[in-house]
Amino acid sequence: MTRRLETLAPWLAFALALAGWEAMVRLNETPPYILPAPSLVLRTLVADWDILSAALLVTLRTTLLALALASAGGLALALVFARWRWSERALFPFAVVLQVTPIIAIAPLLLVYLETEAAVLACAFIVAFFPILSNAVLGLRSADRNLVELYELYGASRWAQLRLLRLPSALPYFLGGLRIGGGLALIGAIVAEIAAGAAGKGAGLAFRIVEAGYRLNVPRMFAALTLVSLAGIAIYVAFSALSRLSLRRWHDSEA
């Protein structure tokens, strides 16, 4: 019984919160341009689906492309860092500067230099890059010292050591970086879209939120916001599942 309650608890709490919200709006007769009821948000989501789904696709495409580039780039640079220690000393400060400078402050500059779409992609890339890079570096370094000695004892080539030992050792860390980077890439894309304020065909979810705000179309703002949240959750769940599938046989974190 308590077990069942534990599984149901989060759903129950969520349903209660929504019901409370709905009741508050109805009882107080709050106008929708101040706070729309959840039912109205849902109706708006259905009614505006054409516009919103197109915007969702734009934002998702940017996010996933940025994440793919950040993964490839982060892993490649991590391999360079692991191979030549001085390269890490030389280049890591740049990565840190990019990481600690708020993306919202970099975005306007990127928008000056780049096409809007490229600038948005660059922003999403920048925020996703650092956690993937630093986790991959940590992972490549975390190979068991004794196993490294064993590989040396049997005269393993650098390539064999990388392929058979360092990359598998790094996998849990890399997947952890991916999970953080996935959420951050979405945030980067949203922030950049807002800074860009791009209209027309290339408009993402964040632009639709800004645009609806100008028109005081608060229900649509909520509908778009719901999609942003859902996209973030989906990305997190997808990477958690990936991590679970690839590690559950041998790594303690997913046992």
Next chain:
Amino acid sequence: MSADAPLVRLRGVGKTFDTGLRALDGLDLDVREGETLTLLGPSGCGKSTALRMMAGLIAPSEGAVSWRTGARPEIGFVFQEPTLMPWASVEDNVWLPLRLRGVSKARARAAVDEALERVGLADFARSLPRELSGGMKMRVSIARALATRPALLLLDEPFAALDEITRFKLNDDLLRLRETMRATIVFVTHSVYESVYLSTRICTFSARPGRVTQEIAVEAPARRDAAFRASPAFAQTCQRASAALERAYGLEDAP
């Protein structure tokens, strides 16, 4: 060199690590073919460093390590921890030394099966390390060291982390392996009883920087078993080894 020259010869060997730690000083040591030699001393006396030197994993700061065969002979190395790759099955872990030399899994099959057979784990070839007990993992580690049919087997306190019952069992396993494999064994331990039970010769080490303080030949029946462990000869040799250790450390403590 002549045929009855020692398999490994260390002469005037000293080692200072980058950290400034002086691990060995003036170490003279011969490993004779067919013997089981124990390096006995407390933790941190440099005996593991000496073992790694025989494996060619560490170069001496001064003095020389030479092998009778000129080049380093085929070596199997067992660490204090099982040091298995957690993502690889038992058979893939045992295959590793051969794999690193370009032997395909199919061609390594016979050697891998034989090694697993020797340690009594033939039924667990496809298990993952996490599914095994501590003693079984250690046996996989030994099987891996046997996979290349080494002329020299080096063991670095391999049973230190195991409970006493498992330890006794593995000691007996090792004795049986020695009978069938005819490999030369060098065994590092801080256990006086283990050293007497397993070896044909004991070298006690001084405190760091380590060198050999005394050599003790172990008189034992052809078959070592529980009866040997209970015999007066066993107790006597243990006393001699303990006394040698005490002398080495008593002198070190003197002002």
